Amino acid sequence: MKNIYESQRAMRAMRKAAMQRGVVAVLDIGTSKVACLVLRFDGPELDREVDGLRSMVGRSAFRVIGAATTKSRGIRFGEIDAMQEAERAIRTAIQAAQKMADVRVDHVIACFSGGRPRSYGLEGQVNLDSSVVLESDIGRVLAACDVPDFGAGREVLHAQPVNFTLDHRSGMSDPRGQYGNNLSTDLHLLTIDGTMLHNLMHCLKRCDLELAGVASSPYVSSISSLVEDEQELGAACLDLGGGTTSLSIFLKKHMIFADCVRMGGDHVTSDISMGLQVPLSTAERIKTFYGGVVATGMDDREMIEIGGDTGDWEHDRRSVSRAELIGIMRPRVEEILEEARALLDVAGFDSLPSQKIVLTGGASQIPGLDGLASRILGHQVRLGRPMRVQGLPQAATGPAFASTVGLSLFAAHPQDEWWDFEIPAERTPARSLRKAVKWFKDNW
Amino acid sequence: MLALGRRPASRHDPAPSLWSYRLQRLLLTPGVKGLIRIGAPVLIVFSIAALILADQERRVALREQVDLAWSAVEQRPEFAVRGMEIQGVSPELDTQIRTILGLDFPVSSFHLDLDSLREKLESLGPVESVQLRIGGQGLLHVDITQRIPVAVWRGADGLRLVDQTGAITMVLPEREARADLPLVAGTGARTHIAEALSLIEAAAPIREQVLGLLRVGERRWDILLDRGRRIMLPVEQPLSILETIVVLNETRDILLRDVSLIDYRIPDRPTVRLNDVAVSELRRITAINPEAGQ
Known part of the structure; x- marks a missing residue:
């Protein structure tokens, strides 16, 4: 416990140093993409009484000056799987964001969903x-x-x-x-899982970056997707990511539960790939263009060219109806949602005063998902998008960036954690005294 | 038969190599960034200039070009000064000034050093202050304030006219030329002209008898009267003593008597020196009447 306390405290000190310098990067390491935002902190928020309304409830103390996204590599289930590849993906994102921001960033606050929280x-x-x-x-x-x-x-x-x-x-x-x-x-x-954390630290060290904080992805995505009253009254946030679907429950503005289903949008894609015998990239493309979870009569008539590159005419001219595609996608999405339902039951979500569930993350953009989710999870389901922060590019405002945006909010206003408070004084001197005695014994 | 389809294009890896990543971060470091954005261009410009100017001939040619351009600017009619207008002086001083300055018009205003001209003019005796400016019509305006002579000062080598401050305005050939001005003499008299003038003013009732003022020992005044008489004034408050003497003259006609010296150097003990005739006459009278001398 002690060394965690120390290392987390060191990270908090690093965060403070980054704040003084005014530039910090947030890095969302996901299974399908690595996103990086460079934030500039300009001191306290300017009072804009002229508008008559306060800007963003004190959350605009920073401004996004650089943003970059890259397809992630070497990451599975939100965990670093191939270190070199993951490092390259991180470097790509950091370099592009740095280039856009035109400043050098040394401090990074990272989040990830894996590691079996x-x-x-x-x-x-x-x-x-x-x-x-x-x-x-x-x-x-x-x-x-x-x-x-x-x-x-x-x-x-x-x-x-x-x-x-x-x-x-x-x-x-x-x-x-x-x-x-x-x-x-x-x-x-x-x-x-500790190895996950150490892998991440090692990766960032190899990129010449200092880790100024680590957060859990379900936590930060619910910071950005849940509105204030949902956080207060109790709500669950389901972040449907690429490799994992992470769940967090908020009550009284504190996270009280978080867990993770190790299934996500990538599994839907691989199902399509296997079902239709197409490469993963084509499957991903078909999913994003034509995907859905609720089939109608119209979908039987809508044919999708799935193509191919083999040279076999018959194989390359295949087509499927959209209903078939939905038939492949729906069981997997249902499975994910049912797993999430099981997690909610384990957490005792039923006994909470409010039964609100917010779906966010890249996979929440499947058309018709809210209808399916309300059948499985309960009636109070809505699709959530991250809140707007200053300077965020339009391309990074979708639900896929919920945890990225949430991480920047977390970087600006972290909640009090155990290591923000001094450890009781009666413990430290005894230990250091023991250390001193030991040192004397060892040396004389 | 081989497949003639598209070859799998070699996929470009978007990830920067570790060294290009480090290089980019180095270039974004504030100090290095500033050095490259400002330092490098400045260095290049300076080194090019230094290379060009390293050749002696080029430097000379450049200097000639600059001189030519500069003289072309100087010779423009807008900068020409064609004449001089002198204000506030007598005609003889006017000609004197013109000869001293010795400017042959037209002259470029760049070549006129107004400060040295003004110093030259201010060294002239009759001139108290000078204002020089180049006016709109290419005229050099010389506004001169002349010194006003208030007294004649007799020095070791003749008579001079002096103004209120004691500065010599001009040489006086003879006393009669300025008989209206009082005469002062003696070492240190010139520095106390104002005091001398106040004494002269106080001595107005006996103006006809006063020849002049003599500064004695650089500390006090003697008033020289006609017939070799003299009034010796004290160092402190000579003016009030002189007024006393004038009043004494009006009431007791002291200057009508046969007195050669009135000594007031010590105000509490005024002394009068009589001429020989007066002394013997006084003795005769006191011998007859012992109370007459009181």
Whole structure:
């Protein structure tokens, strides 16, 4: 736990340094694309009273000055699969974004969806020394959380205090300065596979970049796709990506659950490829142009030329009806949504006050998906697009960029995490004293 | 039969190589960027100029070109000064100024050094200050403020006219030429002309008898009267003492008496020196009447 704390703190310090320099890049490493935005921070938001309305609720403190997307390589299920290829993809995206921004970026905040994220709800409780909750008490109660055994080789990606309870008052977001005797907290812990994180760090190091923060993709895409009241009242965000479909549940503006289905749009494409006997690129093209999940009578008559490049006339002049295509796509999409439904059931989404589900991500653009999703997931389903941020190019405003945009919002205003609070003072001196004694023993 | 279809085109890899990526990042580093955008062009321009000017002949030719262009500008009629207009002087000073300046018109205004001309004119005695400007019609306007002589000063080598500040305006051939001005003499008299003038003004009632003022020991004044008489004034407040003497003259006719010297150097102890005749006459009278001398 300790070294995670230290490394995350180091990343926070790096983020602060990047803020002072004013330029930071966000990097969304997805299975189908690697997107990079270069953000410029110009200090606090300008007050624009002239318009009569505040701009973007304090979220426009940054401006996107460079954006680039490239097809990702060497990444499967949101995890780095072939290091060299992934590194090249990252370099391509970074270089193009740098070129557009005309500045050199040294600090990168990255997100990815793989690594089998797992959520834990932790509880901690302390008795207060003084009758007032101090900053150090927050650190103490966070350190007092009993950490479950989440397995070797797993690392903590997020550890956010979700709720504070002071004596018998629950649901506090910030108990500092309040009177009470007994402080307890609920901590949401998200762990991922540690090797995944180390691979990413290594990749970025080889690109001469400093990692200034890591976020989980379901978390950041829900930051950008859920509107404020959805985050407050409770909602699930389903990010239908290329290799993974990630799910996160928000309540009271905190993420309380995140998980990931290891299936996504790429699997639909490979189904089409196998079903129609076409290469993957053609399958992808057919999917984006003609894809759908609800067949109508019209679709039986609409024929799609699927072509080919073999030289065999019969093979190259094949065509399928759109209904057939939908017949291939629909079972896979249904499977993905049912897996997501299972995850929601595991998380106990039914017991939440609001049953809102927001679909975002590149695969959410399949026509008719909202109808299918509302049959499987529940009635309150909507398609979400990321919110607008300043300077974002039009090409990067689609739902496929939900996690990219969310990551830039996360870069500008990260939520408090466990490592933002000082670790209790009574632990550190004992340890350093022990270290000093050990050093003496070793040397004399 | 071989397939004649399109060959699989070699797919271009969009990814930059590690070194091109590093090079691009280096070029985007602020210092390097500035060096290349500003430093390199400046260096190129300077080195080209240096290469061209390295040849002596080219430098000389360039210098000639520049001189030619410059003299062409200088010789333009817009810059020509065709005459001089002198204001505020007497005719003789006018001719004197013209000979001193020695300008032969027309002359280019670039060649006129107005500062040195003004210094030349201000070194002239009668001139207090000079304003020089080149006017619109190609005329050099010389506005001169002349010194006004207020006294005649007798120096070791003759008479001079001096103004309020003691500056010499001109040489006076003879005293009678300016009989209206008072005469001052003595070392340091020129620096106290204003005081001398106030004394002369105070001595207006005895104006006919006053010959002039003499500065004694660079600290006090003597008033020289006709018939070799003299009034010695103190260092401190000579004016009020002189007024006392004038009043004394009006009431007691002190200057009508046979007195050769009135010594007021110590105001508390004024002394009068009588002529020999007066002394013997006084002795005679006091011998007759011992109370007459009181």
